Structure formats: C-alpha cells, structure tokens
Amino acid sequence: MSTAHHLSMLASLAPWFHVKPHALHVAGTLDVARLAAARLVTELAALLQQKQHVVLTPSVGRTMTPIFEVLRQDYRHTIEWQRVICFQMDEYAGMPSSDPASFAYSLRRDFIEPMGIARFEHFYDGDGACKATPREYEHKLRQLGGIDCALHGVGRNSHIGFNEPRQSVRLSSGVVRLSPATRAANRVDFQYGASLGLRVLREARSSIVVMLGEEKRDACYQLLFGGGGPQVPVSELRSCPQVSIFIDYAAVPCSLSDRDYQATPPARHAAPASLV
Template sequence: MHAAQTFPHVAALKPWFHSGQHTLQIFDTEEVARTVAARLVSELADVLRQKPYAVLTPSVGRTMVGIFDVLRDQHRNSIDWQRVICVQMDEYAHMPSSDPDSFALTLRRDLVEPLGIGRFIHFYDDEGAAIVSPKQYEEDLYKLGGIDCALHGVGRNSHIGFNEPRQRTRLTGGIVRLSQATRIANGVPYRHGVSLGLGVLRAAQSSILVLLGEHKRDASYQLLFGSSGPHVPVTQLRHCPRVSICLDHAAVPDSLSNHDFRATPRLRMEMPAAIA
C-alpha cells in the first residue's frame, strides 16, 4: 500500500455528491459487476415505462467486461432489449467496425447481439468510413432525446469517452488526439480517437460511473473532490441530473476513507454479508 495521502480541507466542505439524486457505493470487487448490471437494468426499465425506447451509451474497456458478462448471463429477459438503442460512445479514429480492436465490434459481440438490442448506432462502417460526420452523429443523438443512461469507465487521467484533459473546455465531440497515458493504458498504437463530446455526455439523464483498482484511486479523488475544469474531464458529469458512482475498495481515495458514511443516506459502503 502507498503511504496515506490526506486532504484535511475536504471534511469542511459539502461534496457535490451529497446533493440531488446522486449515489456513491463501495463494494468488494467481485460484487461490482452484479450490482452495476442490476442498477443499469433497473434504470432502463424505468425509462421504458415512460417512453417507447431507451437510449443507452456504454463505454468499452476492462472495467466493462464483468458487467457485460452479468448482463448476458443474468438479464437477457429482464427487459425488452428490442426497445433499447445502443449508441457507441467512442472509438479509435477510422477504425473499421469489423476490426478486432474496434469498440464497435466489442459492443456488437458482447452486448448488442447477445441481448437482442434493437438498434446499434456506431461511428464507422466495416471499411473504417464514417457513417455520418461527428457533428451529425451528436445531432442525431439529440434528436433521439439524448442519452437516457450512460455507463462509464474512467481513465487513469480522468478522461471519459475519449475526452482527454485539456487547457480549455471542449463540449462538442469529434476527432481527438489520444494522450500517451491513454495509449499506454489501452496498449494500442493509435494516436487519434473519435468521441461523443462532454456536452452530450453531461446531459445524460443518468450516468453510472465505475472505477476499479488502486490505479484508479486518483481518478476517484478527482471525480469526488477535485476542482472542476477541462483538466479533469470526468468532473463534467457532476452536471448530470443523476450520478451513480460505484467503487471497489481499492479505488477509494484516502480522503473518502475518512468520510463519515452515516452522515448521508445516499452514501453507503456495502460490506460482505459475513462482515455486515
């Protein structure tokens, strides 16, 4: 373990996640996927009770593997997936949707086809040509009513989608240069990506954020307590009407470890049954 890092000023402030419909939960790692999958299905079911379809925008990566597994294994019949529209959040620039490294291929193989999702909107065709321009892609998403539920992993440098830390805020999506940190973390040579912008992502009716592992501890701190700005893209999601944050114990920043969980009903630490 690293030496404890303390942030004495944090306790005197009322963190943003204490207000509104936001929740923060901490679990044993093996419980996170099951809990997040159940929450996602519950939120989609709520949307489908109110309108004909629900728009889901999931990220792709190691954090999502277990969640997608649980959705396939336990929730194939939990809702009418034919009424769900899956909108791809990000992709490597000009990546053919049939390429093994393609996020679109991962979504189609691990989520869209197994669950029978009714419609899948993605950036590129099998040749790597843009189906529509990034601007039109976002406009089409807004025409659908925007995102009902976004499912986010968060980068070590606090990026969401492929929205990397910047000097100035950029709310619109498009082609972006990937940081070296992102390329190393993903183990890829690609220098550019395409992403939905922070504007449409922070307008999502609900955002579920999942951070796992000690290497995400700083990103967790930035999300929960860091100063908001273009240098920390994930803080833009604080603008969402409802944010659900799910951490495993390894991703909990030291400043939160000292937090009084009893002070706020929405802030809960889930303990194993043998301990609780």
C-alpha cells in the same frame, strides 16, 4: 468505521454530491459488477415504462467486461432489450467496426447481440469509412431525445469517452488526439479517437460511473472531491441530473480525511494515508 461508510460520509460533504439524487457504492470487484448491472437494468426498466425506446451510451473496456458478463448471465430476459437504442461513446479514428480490435466489434460481441439490442449506432463502417461526422452523430442522438442512460468507465487520467484532459474545455463531439497516458493504458498506437463530447454526456438523464483498481484512485478522488476544470474531464459528470458511482475497494483514494474537504481540495491527493 468501514471503508465504504467512511467514503460515503466524506462524499456527502462534497457540495455537488448531496444536491441531487446521487449515490455511491463501494464493494468488492465482482460485487461492483453485479451492483452496476442491476442499477443499469433498473434504470432502463423505469425508462421503458415512460417511453417507447431508450437511448443507452455504454463505455467499452476492461472495466465493462464483468458488467457485460453479469448482464448476459442474469438479465437477458429481464427487460425488452430490443427497445434499447445503443450509441457508441467512442472509437479509435478510422477503425473498421468489423475489426476485432475495435470498440464497436467488442460492444456488438459482448453486449449488443447477446442482449438482442436491435439498433446500434457506431462511428465507422466495416471498412473504416466514417458513417457521419461526430457532430452529425451527436445530432442524430439528440433527435432521439438525448442520452437516457450512460454507462461510464473512467481513464486513469480522468478522461471519459475520449475526452482527454486539456488546457481548455472542449464540449462538442469530435475527433481528438489521444494522450500518451491513454495510448499506454489501452496498449494501442492510434493517435486519434472519435468521441461524444462532454456536453452531451453530462446531459444524460442517468449516469452510471464504474471505477475498478488502484490505478483509478486519483480519478475517483477527482470526481468526488477534486477542483474540476478542463484537466479533469470526469468532473463534468457532476452536473448530471443523477450520478450513481460504483467503485471497488482498490479504487478508494488513499488520502482521505474530513479535513481534506473543509476547503478547496488540491488538484491531486497527497501521499497515501490510512482511510480507515
């Protein structure tokens, strides 16, 4: 049995996964980028047939780089991108949008401007001044009808946006303290980040989740099979109306067997074992 087929079969055993029109795709890294980009464009095209504008909230980072490249190369003229309104998902607190190290700058350079997106809402001005509090920012998003499509990367510690693992659930948008794990993974010294909250993210009509590399194995396991809770922010996406998961072979959790999901799974998977 192939790795992809085995994982898909096990995912179908997860109670949350088979209830709604969710999907799981396992492929090579470059194919994952192509598949995720194609799904995003398909979702946006369908939404644009129903409404004048759609709201997209994309992640930024190494996971998104090949996806944005595929979009620029293959889909620049496929849909009316000027009808897409882009809301930034997260940013380092106080980071000027004009700084090349900012998420806003990267998003504008790699996606917004090449695709011809006319409206881009972001947390901070070019001088680092707060354009609106995160809650005001969320309110503006909700006035447009909420998120139509969210494009997620996932942190090694299972964070989405800058919603870090916590002792208690924090659902609202706000400025949060970044965990040492996130700061180390991103190679930054910033202590805080502004982020859309879990509540508005999990209400997205369509959520596309991409995980690449062996360092994302645990996050993948936690999304599909973990026990959930505030220590696993990505598990909040299980309540989304539609979740499309794209992972490469390296991100497939090592310890998977049918027996693992007959009962409540552990917080972390066991020592590596063969999947196939």
